Amino acid sequence: MAQPQEAEDTTALNRGYAETVMQAVRASGQLYANGLGMIASENIVSPLVQDIVRSDLHGRYAEGLPGKRYYQGCQDFDTIESLGISLAQEVFQAPFANIQSISGTVSNIGALKALAKPGDRITAVSTADGGHISHARMGAVGLRDLNLTTYPWDEERMEPDVEASCAVIREVQPKVALFGQSVFLFPTPMKEMADAAKEVGAAVMYDGAHVLGLIAGGQFQDPLREGADVMTGSSHKTFPGPQGGFLLSSSEDEAFQKRLNNAMFPGVCSSYHLHHVAGKVMALAEFKEFGAAYAKDIVANARAFAEALAAEGFDVLAESRGYTASHQVLTRHGDLDSGAGAKAAALLEEAGIITNMNMLPGDTKAMSPSGLRLGVQELTRVGFTADEMSDVASLYARVLLRGEDPNSVKTDVHELKSTHQIIRYCFNDDERTGYPL
Ligand SMILES: *Cc1c(COP(=O)(O)O)cnc(C)c1O
Numbered sequence: 001m002a003q004p005q006e007a008e009d010t011t012a013l014n015r016g017y018a019e020t021v022m023q024a025v026r027a028s029g030q031l032y033a034n035g036l037g038m039i040a041s042e043n044i045v046s047p048l049v050q051d052i053v054r055s056d057l058h059g060r061y062a063e064g065l066p067g068k069r070y071y072q073g074c075q076d077f078d079t080i081e082s083l084g085i086s087l088a089q090e091v092f093q094a095p096f097a098n099i100q101s102i103s104g105t106v107s108n109i110g111a112l113k114a115l116a117k118p119g120d121r122i123t124a125v126s127t128a129d130g131g132h133i134s135h136a137r138m139g140a141v142g143l144r145d146l147n148l149t150t151y152p153w154d155e156e157r158m159e160p161d162v163e164a165s166c167a168v169i170r171e172v173q174p175k176v177a178l179f180g181q182s183v184f185l186f187p188t189p190m191k192e193m194a195d196a197a198k199e200v201g202a203a204v205m206y207d208g209a210h211v212l213g214l215i216a217g218g219q220f221q222d223p224l225r226e227g228a229d230v231m232t233g234s235s236h237k238t239f240p241g242p243q244g245g246f247l248l249s250s251s252e253d254e255a256f257q258k259r260l261n262n263a264m265f266p267g268v269c270s271s272y273h274l275h276h277v278a279g280k281v282m283a284l285a286e287f288k289e290f291g292a293a294y295a296k297d298i299v300a301n302a303r304a305f306a307e308a309l310a311a312e313g314f315d316v317l318a319e320s321r322g323y324t325a326s327h328q329v330l331t332r333h334g335d336l337d338s339g340a341g342a343k344a345a346a347l348l349e350e351a352g353i354i355t356n357m358n359m360l361p362g363d364t365k366a367m368s369p370s371g372l373r374l375g376v377q378e379l380t381r382v383g384f385t386a387d388e389m390s391d392v393a394s395l396y397a398r399v400l401l402r403g404e405d406p407n408s409v410k411t412d413v414h415e416l417k418s419t420h421q422i423i424r425y426c427f428n429d430d431e432r433t434g435y436p437l
Helices: 004-034 047-053 075-091 104-115 162-172 190-199 212-216 254-268 274-312 340-350 377-381 389-400 406-418
Strands: 096-098 121-124 147-150 176-179 203-207 230-234 245-249 328-332 356-358 371-375
Touching: 004 406, 047 274, 075 096, 075 274, 096 254, 104 203, 104 230, 104 245, 104 254, 121 162, 162 190, 176 190, 190 203, 212 230, 212 274, 245 254, 274 328, 274 377, 274 389, 328 340, 340 356, 340 371, 340 389, 340 406, 389 406
Parallel strands: 121 147, 121 176, 176 203, 203 230, 356 371
Antiparallel strands: 096 245, 230 245, 328 371
């Protein structure tokens, strides 16, 4: 038994922990409210989605599918999930949609569970060429114990070498031909590779985690009509919802659809985070209204940002293809494996610009790469225009090319951001900001 004095001390200590958490949560919010969030996988959610993710739903369960539940109390959630399934079918033009996945990685594990058995073969983009860890042996592909062969890569075009990849697919005869990347500048030329996959009886899977919002907004490619049987993705990157995932299919086959649903529950989820599912449904409703404009503005901003960076003197990748056709821009800051990307990211952070280092073609060390992968989807969401992308590029140049003290640049970063607080492309009649705490 603790003595009274000790109990008091313990309480003070635990209150201290609580205070530490709250302070850090607020500080993190302030960092992004005042700074420029430019990590390509991130976004901010609309005020209505914010309200939903802090609702009572966060503590509830609804295993199964609408109308087929194991628990009572799901009636209202059934309304939400049923609406969400039909909105997702519409937004992604998908005959099948499951909206339960708690992340893009979980969508991939579920899809791979439905499409392949342990020991089967799979083809995918290597992580060195921009493939996601879940496409690798160290991630979901390994978890399912699949035999991985990676596609030959065209470094100039930043996409699979189509002819050589078709040859690999014909030779390996995989069960699943997986396409899509995390470093994703240009649409994957799907047609021939999907045909080769079909020829050998492989299912075609497209991981649209990064580009789902661009796809749904009609600005990237349309995988479900370019041969993909299944499309997975995150609900929080260019698709501007809460963290979570989607599992979509072009198949009308009910037995196959059932396999996909079963792969999600009971396959890889029990509770599937109802507050986030409801948030996704709201984001889908908002996307139907604003998504096409949002996607268009993202791609225009990325292009404008890449051009502005190049004009400042930065080495921006894929110049011959116009730099980018997505939300991403890649920059090189020094020699391969030099860690120049890590240094650049650290300096930018001091100036209030949040980015991530990234391996570029030829880099071999994930912790000391030469480049940055930048995304403009969050800035676009708070109203940055293509013209303002040159203001952002000039802040980069002051920190990274002209050697200005990042702390003095930070003042200008904060000033620029202070005029971009209201979240757009959503139902936001009260003009609430994207940064709640
Ligand atoms: C981000 C990403 C994922 C994983 O998504 P999470 O929602 O973070 O689990 C999967 N695939 C690709 C290609 C990604 O870029």
